[in-house]
Amino acid sequence: MTTNGVAGLTTGGAKRGTDADAERNEPGKEAETVRGTAGQPGAVGRDVVTGTVVFDALGGPEVLSVRQLPLRTPAAGEVLVRVEALGVNRAEALFRSGGYYYLPTLPGSRLGYEAAGVVEAVGEEVTRFRAGDAVLTGPGIEMSAQGVYAERVVLPEDSVVRRPAGVDAVAGAASWLAYSTAYGGLLETGGLRPGDVVLITAASSGVGIAALQTAARIGAVPVAVTRTVRKREALFTAGAAHIVVTGEEDTVASVKALTGGLGADLLFDAVGGAGLAGLATALRVDGTVVVYGWLDGTSSVMPMNWPLTVRGYANQALSGSAPGRRRIDAWLASGLRDGTLRPVIAEEFEGLASMPDAHRRLEENRHTGKLVVRLS
Template sequence: MPTTARTVLFDDIGGPEVLRVEDVTLPDPAPGQVALRVEALGLNRAEVLFRSGTYYYQPSLPASRLGYEAAGVVTAVGEGVTELAVGDRVLTGPGIEMSAQGVYADRVVLPEASVLRRPAAVDAVTGAAAWLTYTTAYGALLETAGLRPGDHVLITGASSGVGTAAIQVARRIGAIPLATTRTEAKRQRLLELGAAEVIVPAEAGGAEGVAKEVRRLTGGKGAEVVLDAIGGPGFRPLAEALATGGTMVVYGWLDDRPAEIPRNWPFTIHTYANGALTSTPGGRRRSAAFLDAGLADGGLRPVVGEVFEGLDTIRDAHRLMESNAHTGKIVVRL
């Protein structure tokens, strides 16, 4: 029998004020689908961009849903579902189209391929903060850039959810993470999380200064990998931080101004979209195995900057995301 779910919707693009919570009828799971009771939601920069109309795909309005990442419990399964059962503790993330399947709700129905079993020791808040950040860091650094033990990697915007995850992923394989962050206030926290060095661009003299500092810290060699979330005019000078033959991976574009291709060849530029990896069975399997192993032994520890209580706080949670005042993930517990 269909149930009612409290669901976050929006009818127009705009700021956090466009978000509303409404009761929505939720159908029984169809073949290949599972129904979940959501316990916690993890916020991502992608959702802020989607809500404001600046994401790489546009919301279907009115009454668009929102959200990729949640942790919860399976309450029903459709015909043909074999990997999950009622009562399983799970998390979501791969293959979700937000307008139709967004997980900002207390109950959702999703394709089985978008739901993964949550490790037994992982609570809901941790689970909601884990999938997208760590699989993005894993896919960008290991599968795309080929980061190796002993390599230096420069991580821009390192206080974000992906940035803090990238520090831990680099440390887990024996690489050396160098981090940038906007404010001096976040430096100590990033050092505590495992960054070997933290550079504040405003203090270093902008992207040119960051590149010079990376050269100094690496004995003039440069970093084998740069993981960039920013783009824009700082992209070209930032590439001066690369070692000869190094790899630059762009996974975000927070500065939407034009960027020039750097000229300190030879090096490789990759763009990285997490869905390209996690939408394939093999990519999901490898990503999930890496994440599960790290969560199980404590080598991967999601950084949660703040926990809000209840769906009615979703506007405040989005305002915090836009303020950039937090370090790590923002989670809403239901």
């Protein structure tokens, strides 16, 4: 285990283009085909189409393709968003391959729920947005029907949140899901407090880095768990106070040594599976486990080192309510504004046609931070 004296934050990373321009479908019609003024309902021409990523069968990244789909007029309570950047998330890869908690509707399923963009038009009864507003997507999106991997997308008003001032599209596309999950899982569900030691698995993921920064922001002690020493320095830079490399040391023994034999207060786990029971023994008596993912792919084994609280966190339970979205938005905006929350961009890809490459990179598990696809 290694310890960080001062945990800095970082953005930046590699930028990846694609030489597949010749294979791209023609982009959707330009903004002038969308009629709408600030605060007024918008209409879309009958023949307008928009480039959209779809898939017809479960499988690897190769099942993804770009098609031109009709772009309908926003109905009452809906918002039309021109997408500028897309966050690529583990849940989307699971959905594409059939491993998510609900299955896609095939053929012709859409994909994706995290985008940054600009409102182009609104339907009747929309009160919180108007044309020209910079926004993020995320809450309550059913990916088969509403997936946001597209040049333009029509969504319910409640699935759109205002992008914090001063945040560009790439940072925005890397922010909402990661920081809402970290906030909801650690603070609202896990009850993390200043001085608490929190063990964070899958620490190099977008949510993992958001959890490191969220814990540090409130004065807790974030301990990153990673499988390889190669990611150590990047995790220190991202905000970890201590790092446990599972390939080199005994995780439970290292955490016990760090805490004077007491154990960590909270385990924030994205992996689950048979290893959960053993990892939970790194907690103190009456500690808390918050499981928010199942990357292991097998059934989790219930920890038996009681007394212990085990909670499963579903982001929709918090973001699906107006009060929950208000708290998430306040946390995210204030953290981005004061610099304590800064998304780490591992790599940028260009255009919808690069989405299979982005998914391949995601599944290599070699990156630290968030993968983002820019639409220009």
